[in-house]
Amino acid sequence: MLNSIPLFPGLPGGPELLIVLLIVVLLFGANKLPQLARSSGQAMGEFRRGRQEIEEELKKGVEDTDEDEAAADEEEAETESVETEAETEAEKEN
16 A cells, blocks of 8 residues: 655644754844844734724724714604604694
């Protein structure tokens, strides 16, 4: 029978991780690694801030629509009360 070899055996462990780090140091150099880490951290921070801003805008939009619906309900209730008052006055006059 054929033994199957998985293409993706899982997350890299200790020795594999050391080999990957060694290759990264060789490619970029030891002086560039802190700069790469700093720039990737800044990019992640910008992404988080942008996501938070979008979430806040969405929440404000939902709150605004809720307020608009509440205002429309109040206006409808006021017009109904004015109509009933007008009807009762008309009945009193008759």
